[in-house]
Amino acid sequence: MVRSDARENRVRILAAAREAFAEDGGTSMNQIAQRAGVGAGTLYRNFPTREALLLAVYQDEVDRIVAAVPGLLAAHPPLEALRRWTADLVEAMRRKHGLGDALSPGAHQAITERTYGPVVAAIAELLDAGKKDGSIRDDADPGDFLQLSGALWRAAPGPDDRSPRMLALILDGLSARPR
Numbered sequence: 001m002v003r004s005d006a007r008e009n010r011v012r013i014l015a016a017a018r019e020a021f022a023e024d025g026g027t028s029m030n031q032i033a034q035r036a037g038v039g040a041g042t043l044y045r046n047f048p049t050r051e052a053l054l055l056a057v058y059q060d061e062v063d064r065i066v067a068a069v070p071g072l073l074a075a076h077p078p079l080e081a082l083r084r085w086t087a088d089l090v091e092a093m094r095r096k097h098g099l100g101d102a103l104s105p106g107a108h109q110a111i112t113e114r115t116y117g118p119v120v121a122a123i124a125e126l127l128d129a130g131k132k133d134g135s136i137r138d139d140a141d142p143g144d145f146l147q148l149s150g151a152l153w154r155a156a157p158g159p160d161d162r163s164p165r166m167l168a169l170i171l172d173g174l175s176a177r178p179r
Helices: 004-023 029-036 040-046 050-067 069-075 078-102 105-133 142-154 163-174
Strands: none
Touching: 004 029, 004 040, 004 050, 029 040, 029 050, 050 069, 050 078, 050 105, 069 078, 069 105, 078 105, 078 142, 078 163, 105 142, 142 163
16 A cells, blocks of 8 residues: 555656656756655655656556547547547657657567557557447558557657648548448
8 A cells, every 4th residue: 555645756756757858858867856846765766767767657648648538539529539549649659759768678668568558459449439430440450550650650740740631641541431
């Protein structure tokens, strides 16, 4: 059983690290502890290495994205829910790639293995909702969608960001057509 103050410290550390790494991937552990309002000992008890902290930030982000699916489906038609969810995934993946230099190849492999299944399951839930209401093709595959969407987070962000247009093309290809 984790004490409430320990849980709160962990949440604050993750939030501070997420913000700090988004601003500067080279932020030190001490800077993150200061930003979170905790001592270095508290930080290192929760995250013994910088890599452990980076992995936790990424895992937390994936958990948030996966957990958003039911709410999106409750608020939007399946294709729109998939568009919004994918746009969020693209931003998270861009941040992950920005942190990539700080992770060892083994850490990259570990986080990919740990997050692939939940992400594919979230995509499957979105696609299945569209198949059920007839807006998404019956042959739409979550693994294919994930592979296609990989091009989106590799598109250069900024004013010339092509990812929204590319996503529109992918979603158009997923749309069910009358036969």
